[in-house]
Amino acid sequence: MKYSLQHFTGAVCLSFWIGFQPGLNAQSIALAEVPLHPRTQETQVQTQSLIGALKNLEQRYDVTFTYMSDLLQGKQVAVGEYTGEDLEQALGELLRNTDLSFHKVNKHYYAITPKPLPRKEQSELVPPLPRLHARSSPQLAQLRPQSVMQVITGKVVDETGEGIPGVNILEKGTSNGTITDIEGQFSLNVGDGATLVISAVGYLSKEVPVGNQTSLSIQLEDDVKALDEVVVVGYGTERRKDLTGSVASIGAESFNTGVVVAPEQLMQGKVAGVNIVQNSGQPGAASTVRIRGENSISAGNDPLYVIDGVPLQFGSDNMFVSSTQGSSPFASQATNPLNTLNPADIESIDVLKDASATAIYGSRGANGVIVITTKSKKANETITYDAFVGMSAVRKTLPVLSASEYRAYAESNGLQYPDEGANTDWQDEIFRTAISQNHNIAFGGGTTTSNYRASVGYTSQEGVILSSGLEKYTGRLNASHKAFDGKLRIGTNLTYGRINEDNTPISSNINNEGGNILKDAIRWAPTLPVYNADGSYYQLGELRINPVSWVDVDDERYTGFFLGSGDVAFDIIDGLTFKLNGGYSDASTDRYTNLPATHPSGQSQNGRVTIAKGRNYSTLFESTLTYNKELGSNTSLTLLGGYSFQRFVSEGTFSEANNFVSSFVKWNLMQSGETRANTSFKEANRLESVFGRLNLRLLDRYLFTATLRNDGSSRFGENYRRGWFPSGAFAWRISDEPFFQSAVVSNLKLRTGYGITGNQEIPNNLYRQQLSISGSAVYVLGGQAIPSVLPTNFANPNLRWESTSQLNVGIDLGFLNERFSATIDYYRKHTSDLLLAFSTIAPSVVETQWANVGEVQNQGIEVALNATLVQSKDFTWSANVNFSRNRNEVLSLSNDEFTRTEIRNAPVSGVVSNGARTQIIRPGLPLGTFYGRQFTGFDESGMETYLDADGDGQADEVVIGSAQPDFIYGISSSARWKNFDASITFRGVVGNDILNNTAAEFGYTNGAPGINILRSALDSPVSRDQIPQFSSRWLEDGSYLRLDNLNIGYTLNTTSIPFLKNARFYVTGQNLFVITGYTGYDPEVRANTNQGGAAPMGIDYLAYPRPRTFQLGGSFSF
Incomplete structure (x- = not known):
């Protein structure tokens, strides 16, 4: 087995220290490494070696013991000598009748060392240090008298100020050393001008020059x-x-x-x-x-x-x-x-x-x-409190005409326009400085067999647009219990959260412009005032509504989510664990809207109210059997087998009414209005599965993984209700090969894998023939219209999940003991059996038929780089870079039975393209491809011109852009100088196109009187006679670099405050700046509207802008 440099250094230093003790020879060292999560417990036998007993404890408590083999060789323990429920209690019982003791390095590592002798016995039994060195090295004996020896004492602490036991203290260039005691203290006789090398498992090593000091205080940092x-x-x-x-x-x-x-x-x-x-x-x-x-x-x-x-x-x-x-x-x-x-x-x-x-x-x-x-109780954790307050403001506004510019524009073009003598910046009127706050309290406790962690949280966040914001309440309890000497482990996780939202009216529904505060703020003439003289809102009518008056319209949403899970694990025999896992989730959303009769949006209906309620809940039952077996030196086998059953239920209701006597009651008395709609639904699906996995580790450098799962889903036809999903992978850790010797490359691993997975996320019951009530096909009986029931689709017993096969090849690299590391992956994904809807052949009462047809491919490369750039006593600096390039392509939309050459999708609303489908899905092109007229400029009269390659006098429709980026990337860095710390994150996208439908909406000069326009419209030669058209003119480069997050903090020295363990204050900035050529509010957009459940990519139509935010906060532990 290959160990890290810290393991090796720690072992060597510990060997020297023990070697100085009487009667001990440091000839070999054992380092046992196991995963940090619970696995199995060794079966206790009548008699067992001490080494075997420690290995049992390693597996039971997921820790690593560091010790000298000679110290433990031949020592035996009897049954019952280490039955404590707590690790340290078990260790105490185990070592009680020996000459050994243990020191806790951190929560994962313990050092086993000889018990310290009384000072008198030490002086009698341990030779003076110079004589000891003379015995071990005659050359050293000749050199030592020439230098001045001095006794150095000190204490080694972690980042919280707690002493660290078992730390190796070594005089650089010699074999002279010691380790710290249980309180982190040490004493060492060193030569003049000595430098101490301090190292411990799980911490960054450091060198400390002694100089003229006789007492040292040394702080080690966690080696993450x-x-x-x-x-x-x-x-x-x-x-x-x-x-x-x-x-x-x-x-x-x-x-x-x-x-x-x-x-x-x-x-x-x-x-x-x-x-x-x-x-x-x-x-x-x-x-x-x-x-x-x-x-x-x-x-x-x-x-x-x-x-x-x-x-x-x-x-x-x-x-x-x-x-x-x-x-x-x-x-x-x-x-x-x-x-x-x-x-x-x-x-x-x-x-x-x-x-x-x-x-x-x-x-x-x-x-x-x-x-x-989620988090569980940590050692020594009692109470933590985190809080911040923040302010947010819109990062930019769109450049529309000011009042003076608007008057000049209208008068120069002979336009009639409303002018009340105002000079109103409508964007400024609807935007605000938003306040946010957040509070989290967590506390934990426990005994040797049980522990828990509980937390509550509250978040209040105002939106930067009037009448928008949310309040969020959360609560969580995680608990665990161990019994029967740790063989039985029980855990539970419970959480509930609720979000109360106040939504501002933003709509881009096609042919259903229910209201849009942003749209009205851009288009309303700046010559109009916000209020009349009597304080009421100035209005122009139902079609063009005062932007600020939208605050009188209600759109509230309440989302609740409960998730509870519990598991029971039992170690049947050595290495064999049986586990049961159950879970229940319940998510609900209630949405209420109210267009009062007193508002222009509700005047024609004398008020309109809607209530929509939806709920998704699921139950889960799983059982697994896991077998772990050590097959020899650095070779192990892990087998996993399991069964899973999960049931999902979705239900909802929708009610609508209008013509209310009074709008004051809102949705609380819907029966006082006329019912327009009253619908409901409920549906369910089930997933039953068996699965298995094999992990084989040979010589700690040849790694094999094989996985197989069989799923049965009620969402698919009877002929394809069950399916198999296999995978296999192999990795070779070349850096652990005997022939590979490098002082620079500390890790070199090659990985490759291939497998098949599925996608079943489609609406329920598509494989069945479904019926619905028709509003158009009616029968008249006795003068009364009777609606008919018609099928909406044909049954398809062959309907099945989409299948994705994926090849992955990767390499993991580490340099200078992982100070620099890189992970590079190439992948190719091929998805077949796409679920598509096809038009049926007329005459037919059914318009569409669902079938598995079509293929899509993704392939790309991912690179992740990590570096510790500076690592010193007072200053550390690390950086991380990730880069991804993905190529998407539609391969097919047809098979032997169904044929389709293309799909036009992504319809958008607005003056330019009301209902126009702006993207195309076609073999050979990526998803998100824009398709339409290629804008070539303006003619002499100011009319737009488009590509006409065949010269037929008609504008050609061609591929004009793609919403798929060429690549995405992220850059983050963190640094610490003494008590100050800072972190920063940049994020970027390169090469994608965005349809700026907002610019298209307000980029023409032929709007109705009283409609404002973008300032850029005046800079273009476009004629007022030009009919708005969707074309490549409105596609913009969506590339950007965003300073996403900046955090600067200061940690107080709390050693003089007995009740306070830690205190950190910080300031945070989000979305501080964006470097982009995009002219809209923000280049990070998808469409507002959902289409088949998914929002089309790369379309910006009046999207709610992302704000710039600053917070001031603090974190405290008690």
Whole structure:
């Protein structure tokens, strides 16, 4: 086995120290390494070697013991001598009748050393240090008298000020050394001008010149890379060094900071191959997450989320979003129940990207898997409190005409316009400085067998647009218990969150312009006032509404999410563990809208109210059997087998009424109005699975992984209800080969894997023939119209999940003991059996038929670079860079039975393209391809001209751009100088196009009287006779570089405050600047509207702008 430099240094230093003790010879050293998460417990026998007993404890408590083999050789323990429930209690019992003691290095490492002798015995038994050195080295004996010896005392502490036992203290260039005692203190006789080398497992080594000092205080920093050895994978954990697949991990210390509502925003810009787009700046709006590109056209593209072992399918693609929206008068950004999780409760996020890592989740693994692990009680943790307050403001406004410019423009063109003598900046009127605050309290406790961690959180976030914001309440309890000498382990995780949103009216519904505060703020003439003389809103009518008056319209949404899980694990025999896992999730969204009769938007209907309620809940039962076996030196086998059953239920209602006697009651008395709609639905689906995995580690350098899962889903036809999803992977750690010797390259591992995963995220019951009530086909009986029931689709017993095969080849590199590291992956994903809807042949009462037709391919490269640039006593500096390039291509839309040459999609609204489909799906092109007229300029009369390649006098429709970026990247860096710390994150996209439909809407000069325009419209030669057209004129380069996050903190020295363990104050800035050529509010956009559950990419039509935010906060532990 190859050990890290710290392991080796620690072992050597410990050998020398023990070698100085009477009767001991440091001839060999044993370092046992095991994963840091629970696995199995060795079976206790009647008699057992002390070494074997320690190995049992290593497996039971997931720790590593460092010791000299000679110290333990031949020592035996009897049954019952280490039955303590707590590790340190068990160690105490185990070593009670020996001449050994233990020292805790940190929560994962312990040193086994001889018991210290009384000072009198030491003086009698231990020879004076010069004589000891003379015995061991005659040359040293000749040199020592020439130098002045001095006694150095000191204490070694961690970053919290706690003493560290078992630290190796070595005089540089000699074998003279010692280790710290249980309180971190040491004493060592050194020569004149000595330098001490300080090292400990799990900490960064450092050198300290003694100089004229006789007493030293030394602080060591955690070696995050050394401790971060375990990653969470499907149904278990693995050492990072043993991974064969592509898995990225990010811990809480690296999360993005500031106003973060959604969990995925914690890792935005931090993980190669993961593109996270914040669809809107509206508080609570969902983000779009894509791992290695878009795989599907009609099914979901969101990854599977696994929270504390419970798989959940929530995201902007999920039907939960659209089913609860009904026919609300306002469109709004999708909501994600995951937003109800408290980011402060999350310990780590692991992203499973390739098939080797995701195949264990079978038909839900094609889009990748995001594993979220929440925090449990930490050692010595009692109470922590985190809080911040922040201010947000819009980063930029669109350059429309001022009042004076508007008057000059209108008068020069002979236009009639309303002029009340005002000079109103309508964007300034609807935007505001928004205040946010956040409070989190966590506390934990426990005994030797039980522990818990509980937390509560509160977030209040105002939006930068009037009448928008949210309040968020969260609570969590994680608890665990051990019994029967640690063989039985029980755990539970409970969380509930609720978000209350106040949404501002923003709509881009096609042919259903229910209201848009942004649109009205841009187009309203600046010559009009906000208020009349009597204080009422100045209005022009129902079609053009005073932007500020939209605050009188209600659009409220309440999202709740409960997640509970529990697991029971039992070690049946040595290495064999049986585990049961159960979970229940319940997500609900209630949305209420009110257009009062007193507002122009509701005058024609005498008030309009809607109520939409939706609920998704699921139950989970899983059982696994895991077998771990050490097969010899550095060789092990792990087998996992399991069964899973999960049931999902979706239900909802929608009600609408108008013509109210009074708008005062809003939605609380809908029966006082006339009912316009009253609908409901309920549907369910089930997933039953069996799965298995084999992990084989040969000689600690040849790694094999094989996975197989069989899924049965009720969403698919009877002929394809079950499917198999296999994968295999191999990794070779070349750096551990005997022939590989390098002082520079500390890690070199090659990885390759291939597997098949699926995608079942489609609406329920598509394989069945479904019926619906027709509003157009009616029968008249007795003078009364009777609606008919008609089929909406044909049955298809062959309907099945989309299948994605993926090849991954990667290399992991480490230099100078992981001070510099790199991970490079190439992948190729091929998705077949796409779920598409086809038009049926007339005559038929059914218009469409669903079938598995079509193929999409993604291939690309990912690079992640990490470096510790500076590492010294007072200053450390590290940096991380990730880069991803993905190429998406539609390969086919046809098969032997169904044929389709192209699909026109991405319809948008507005003056330019009201209902126009702006993108095309066609074999040979990527998803998100813009298709339309190629703008070539203006003719002499100011009319737009377009490409006409064939000269037929008609503008050609051609490919004019792509919303797919050439590559995405992220750059982050962190530094610490004494008590100050700082971190910064940049994020960027290169090469994508954006349809700036906002500019197109207000970029023509032929608008109606009283409509304002962009200042750029006056700079163009466009004629007022030009009819607005969708063309490449309105496509812009969407590339950008964003300073996403900047955090600067200061940690107080709390040693003089007895009740305070730690205190840190910080300031954070988010979205501080964006370097881009895009002229809209923000280049990070997707369309407002959902289309088949997914928002088209690269379309900006009046998107809620992302604000610039500053926070001031503090973190305290007691």
